[in-house]
Amino acid sequence: MDEEQRAPRLALRDISKRFQSVVANDHISFSVAPGQVHALLGENGAGKSTLVKIIYGVLQADEGQILWDGRPVTIDSPHQARGQGIGMVFQHFSLFEAMTVLENIALGIDNAPDLKELADRIVTVSRKYGLPLDPSREIHTLSVGERQRVEIVRCLLQNPKLLIMDEPTSVLTPQEVERLFVTLRQLSDEGCSILYISHKLQEIKDLCHHATVLRGGRVVGECDPAVETARGMAQLMIGSELKQLVRRAGSVSAExxxxxxxxxxxxxxxxxxxxxxxxxxxxxxxxxxxxxxxxxxxxxxxxxxxxxxxxxxxxxxxxxxxxxxxxxxxxxxxxxxxxxxxxxxxHASVPEMSLAANTLLTARNRLGLARQGFIQPTEAQDYAQRVIDEFAVKAAGPSANAATLSGGNLQKFIVGREVLQSPxxxxxxxxxxxxxxxxxxxxxxxxxxxxxxxxxxxxxxxxxxxxxxxxxxxxxxxxxxxxxxxxxxxxxxxxxxxxxxxxxxxxxxxxxxxxxxxxx
Amino acid sequence: MWVKVEPRQEASRRVIYATPVLAVGLTVLSGYFLFLFLGLAPAKTLYHFLISPTLTFYGWSELCVKAGPLVLIASGLAIGFRANVWNIGAEGQLTLGAVGAGGVALAFWGESGLWILPLMCLAGILGGMLYAAIPAFLKTRYEVSEILTSLMLTYVATLALGILVYGPWRDPMGFNFPQTRMFSDSALLPLILDGTRMHLGILVTLAVAVAAWMMMARTVIGFQIKVVGLAPAAARFAGFSRNRTVWFSLLLSGGLAGLAGTFEIAGPIGQLVPHLTPGYGFTAIIVAFLGRLHPLGIIASGFLMAISYNGGEIAQVEDRLPQAATGVFQGMLLFYLLACDFLSRYRIRLAATRREASPS
Missing domain, CATH: 3.40.50.300 (P-loop containing nucleotide triphosphate hydrolases)
Structure with a gap:
């Protein structure tokens, strides 16, 4: 036990990663103890995904060091990560719809045993961790929660020492979330560390032993979620006071x-x-x-x-x-x-086109941005500018391509484009x-x-x-x-x-x- | 070792316009070695091939005559390509257009009147449109790839033209040559410059190219075409019908190809013959891509392709260059263009294999 405490399962030292001009990770350091459920908390774009991709070998850090059980390692590929005992359940599943659970798992693990033995092991592991799975079911017949189970069992078959879970509850019902937490706590009791990525504060309070908060690619705080309030964590995560929503006085017409x-x-x-x-x-x-x-x-x-x-x-x-x-x-x-x-x-926008052109998708007739089959470029520019102004969209201007906007800003633009038409x-x-x-x-x-x-x-x-x-x-x-x-x-x-x-x-x-x- | 293809970070605008230039350079370089390999004097042959056609005024007028149909067809094709509608059968639509226009010319043979030419143009456009309607119908109704149907229909069109000029439409005074009578003057396009073969169709072509530009830049239908091509789901969301876009692009490109066929028989050829063009309908595909699907680019690349035709003929005479060299040149150009385009968007990486036994 003492020895384990001296050497964390995973330690990151000054990990940095740049994409051209964007710094996704800026000297990030933290460590995960054996058996610890460690939350990585942050908003979209805080650098969580980049960081876990580095840990799982999908990306390589520009600078910094990864220590595994106290020893420096380089992780060049997911294959190598799995070899070290790192498993990851992605937010988006990679499963073949038309194949069975067994076939999907066989394709996704290294050095798979023969199918019969694998099927037995799937059943054993899924029983042990309360993740019931029938290896012969085809994926398309499974619910999203069951599909996630396939991904988790696939990881567990390789006896991981660290399991990375990227926003695992976003696709689950509240009951399924509870069930998942039972499994994760059991894993943690057995000494498997879990790196749990989320922005849902209540979940983190319920499940995690420790939380590292990222903002703008940096570690901005660490806390014990059991002690820290949800509001406190949210403010760390967002970096400013939370805006209170003003709900209108309810006057719903019966008509x-x-x-x-x-x-x-x-x-x-x-x-x-x-x-x-x-x-x-x-x-x-x-x-x-x-x-x-x-x-x-x-x-x-x-x-x-x-x-x-x-x-x-x-x-x-x-x-x-x-x-x-x-x-x-x-x-x-x-x-x-x-x-x-x-x-x-x-779907809601054409990424290769300017914001002004994107207004034409839905507002061309309602707002007269096109008349008699001809586009009115100035009107389209003006409307795009209005949406940008009223919804505080961060964009270079109406001529900026939709693809250059961040997800949140593009969403604000799209919602604004419809809302300002007062439908x-x-x-x-x-x-x-x-x-x-x-x-x-x-x-x-x-x-x-x-x-x-x-x-x-x-x-x-x-x-x-x-x-x-x-x-x-x-x-x-x-x-x-x-x-x-x-x-x-x-x-x-x-x-x-x-x-x-x-x-x-x-x-x-x-x-x-x-x-x-x-x-x- | 295995080869990995990975996308590059956004390709810049400059790169997009630089690739055609690079492709031309690589084609010339390869041509040099090709001529060397054929035992010719490469520099001299290249000179004949690329420079000679541009040295005289008459040379330029001939380039216009050749570039005309290429630009006219490519303008239509480029619009379809923007919508991901791949009309590969412009040659067939050109042929059917020529049959339509030729039919009119023959029906009113010997008569005169200003209405004959417009009627021919109309018949030519309709012929091309009707022929392009077949792939459009098959695509929108049964999801049959227009690439295959439009291409295969080209061969049907050539054979149909053959039946006519070897059979019912053969010139009764033509010593059994497979060709129709020479059209009467009223069925021929007026020349716009004496001493050259430049005809009115070239001016019409120029107008069409400008109109195509306007349409793509300023009209809702142009916008619709671009959206359907770039993001089909967004097009559905916007209320743009894919099927209508398919019909529109095929009918437009077919109609323009038919008009090009009309201009050929009412211009330089003056009658219907079994083989109307040296493959303008196919070369126009290269012209469209080399011109970046942009009307101005298409005019420039149309001239480049015209040079390869006329230069090929000069080099045939001067250097005994095989006739196929023109086709090889055009093929190389398209190949290099596609390769440069691909490499400007993706990089190829050789990576050492790290996978052990893959699951069986």
Missing amino acids: PRLIVENLTVPSTLAFGIDLKGISFEVGAGEIFGIAGVAGNGQNELTQALAGETTLHRPSTIRLDGKAIGHLGAEQRRMHGLCSVPEERSG EVLIIAQPTWGVDAGAAATIHQALFKLAQNGTAIVVVSQDLDELLVVTDRLAVINLGTLSPSIATAEASVEQIGLLMGGLHGMEGEAADRGSSKHVG
Whole structure:
């Protein structure tokens, strides 16, 4: 024990990494003790991802030293990292949809034994850690939580001494998060160190022994999350006082502005989700939330609402009484329905084009940025400038390419582009996904103001915390069906969490309960 | 060892415009060694190939005659390429355009009137459009690659033209040569400069190139084409229909190719023959890319390609350079251009293998 304390499992000494003019990591030092659950806390762009990529050998540091069990090492590749006993679960999974769990794991580990033996080991490891997995299931039949299990089991099969988890809970239901924490605590008890990357403060308080806070590529603080308040950590992370959101005095009109009635859309994609009989209403001035775990039909629903998918029956979607279900995206926009798709780059914007040109995507007819088929360059420039000014978008100007903006700034621009058109109805997907707290506050404030002026807003989000703050009412989408709606003020996290697990979780749920008993 | 291709940090604008110049340089260098290998005097042959065509006024007028159809076709193709619509069959559309225009010319043979030429142009454009409509229909309805259909239809078009000029349209007084009658004067394009073969079509081409530029820079349809090409999902979001863009680009490029075919038969050729062009429809693809899909660039690269045609002929006479050398030159140019483009965006790294036994 003494010896272990003298030599941390992993120690970083003055790690620096530059990308051209951007310093992603600036002399970062910290150490992780054996068995410690160590939080790496920071906003998007704070340098967390770069740092863990360096530890996992995906990137190489420009300067600095990595000590492993007290000895300096160079980690040139993920293969070498795994050889040292470092495992990593990425935020985005790398699994082949059409292959089985077993095949995917066999492809992803070094020196895989023969498949039969591997299948046995998968079952043993998954039992031991309460991560039930059937090796013969094909990936596309698994929920997102189950897919994450595949990735975790893949790491555990190599007996890691350090497990890196990059934002593991962003795709999980609250219940799944609890279950994951049981597993992680068990690993920690067995002496496996865990480097846990997150910006969710409550989770870090619940799980982690120690936290290192990064901001702008530097270590700005270390703390014991059990002692430090969430607010204190947030301020360390953001570097300034948190802005308080001003919620409007609720004046939701009873008259529904947007009525969706029995919306059914069969999926056109191989592993897509069919939308089945979705109905809801949103009043003027109301913010309606749609919660759910990723991949349960949110994209399909957003596209059907926005008009990227058109419907046969016009009356399926009605806006102020007008049937618009058969209309395409631009025609719906002309009727006052604007939308913000989830994917900022390549869907909500064209990265290779200027911000001014990007305003033409949705505002060309509504705001007359094009007339008689001709683009009005000055008007487009002016509108882009207005969005930049009113939403405090950090950009070189209206002529800057969308690709040059950071994620948060691009999102502010895209949201601003729609909000300043004062639509009657706004459909917005993942409004603050991967966006820093400052930008998120700006966006939420803009939605409040828009609602105040009578816009009916639909927010589709995986972030339950966000929905609880922003919405008046919410419903949960699960496998293409929408639950009845609940008033947000009366909703509990548990209730929503269970709906998020929905029918889809049933088999896994039963199996999980059995094995968690077995474990704990 | 294995080869790794990794993207570079953003390629600068300067690099994008430098690659065509670099490609031309490499082509000339390779040409030098090619001529050396063929046992010719490389410097002299290169001189004949690249410089001689530009030394006289008549030489320049001939370059205009050759560059005209290339620029006209490439202007249309470039617009489609921006939308990721790969019309490889301009040669076929040119041929069908010529058939349409030629049909009009023959139907009114011996008659005179100012309306004959415009009618021919209309028929030529329609012929090219109709022929391009086939790949457009197959693409939008059945997702068939327009690359394959447009290319293969080219051979059908050439054979169809063959049937006509060997059969019903053959000149009755033509000693059985496979060609139609020479068109009457009313069906021929007026020359714009005496003593040259420069015809009115060249001015029209210039106007088309400028109009294409305006369209891409200033109109919603131009914007739509660019968005569909760069980010299909964003195009759907914006309410731009991909299918309509496919139809528009194929009909436009087909129509312009048909017009180019019309100008050829109503200009330098003056009748229908089995082989109308030395492959203008294909060379125009190179012209479009070498010109960076930009109307002004296309005019410049159109002249470069015209030089390779005319210079090839001079070198054939002067140095007994094989006729195929022109094709080799054009091919090398495209090859080097694509290679330079690729390398300006990606770097190739040789990396030592570190993988041990891969899982079986």
